[in-house]
Amino acid sequence: MVENPGEPLADDIGTITGITDAELAGQSFDEELLAHELSDVDALVAFNAKFDGPHMQRRFTGLRHPWICARLDYDWRAAGYEGRSQSALLTEFGLFYKAHRAAIDAWALAVLISMPAPDGRTIAAHLVDRGRALECRIAANAAPFSVKDDLKARHYRWNARERVWSIDVRQNDVGGEIEALKAIHPAIRPSLSDIDWFNRHAG
Structure with missing residues (x-):
C-alpha cells in the first residue's frame, strides 16, 4: 500500500527505497480499511x-x-x-x-x-x-553543560526540542533519582510529569 505525496520524490528517497513517482501515481491509503484493521x-x-x-x-x-x-x-x-x-x-x-x-x-x-x-x-x-507501566519523567532543568556525561551515565536522554535532559523511571524510584540529581549538581531543578503509553513517545 503506497500513497502519492503530492510532489515528486526527493532523489535520496528514491535511491533508499527504490520507489518511483510512477509507482505512486494515483495511489492513496484506504483510511476506512486502516480504521477497520485497527479497531480491535x-x-x-x-x-x-x-x-x-x-x-x-x-x-x-x-x-x-x-x-x-x-x-x-x-x-x-x-x-x-x-x-x-x-x-x-x-x-x-x-x-x-x-x-x-x-x-x-x-x-x-x-x-x-x-x-x-x-x-x-x-x-x-x-x-x-x-508500555503499560506508569512511570514518571524527571527533567533535569538548569543542568550545567559540564554534567552532561554524568547524566548520560545515568541514562538520561537529551530532548532537543525542550533543551533538557530527562529520564523515565518507575514511580517508586523517583525519590532516589532526585537525590542523585542533587548529588550531580545543586543547580539542577528537577521537574516531574506522569508518563504512560499514550504520551511516552509523543512528538
Whole structure:
C-alpha cells in the first residue's frame, strides 16, 4: 500500500527505497480499511515510535492508539545485544532483510519482537509490560553543560526540542533519582510529569 505525496520524490528517497513517482501515481491509503484493521488493536509498535507515531497521527488524524517503541522500550544492551538498528538486531538472530520498504520493515519488526528474550519470554511481552507501566519523567532543568556525561551515565536522554535532559523511571524510584540529581549538581531543578503509553513517545 503506497500513497502519492503530492510532489515528486526527493532523489535520496528514491535511491533508499527504490520507489518511483510512477509507482505512486494515483495511489492513496484506504483510511476506512486502516480504521477497520485497527479497531480491535490495543497499541501500535514501531521501532522508532517517537518518529513514526507523530508522523502517522498527522496523516491519520483519527489514530488515537498508544505507541510502544521497540528501540527504547526494551533494554537490548542489558539483554546482551549490541545492535542499535532494526536490521542490525535481526542479524544477531541470524536473519537478514532488505530494509527501507514500509511493508518489509513492518514484517521484519514483527519477526524481531517475536524472538525470545534471554528469560524465555518474547521481546514483545517485555515491550507490552514496559508500555503499560506508569512511570514518571524527571527533567533535569538548569543542568550545567559540564554534567552532561554524568547524566548520560545515568541514562538520561537529551530532548532537543525542550533543551533538557530527562529520564523515565518507575514511580517508586523517583525519590532516589532526585537525590542523585542533587548529588550531580545543586543547580539542577528537577521537574516531574506522569508518563504512560499514550504520551511516552509523543512528538
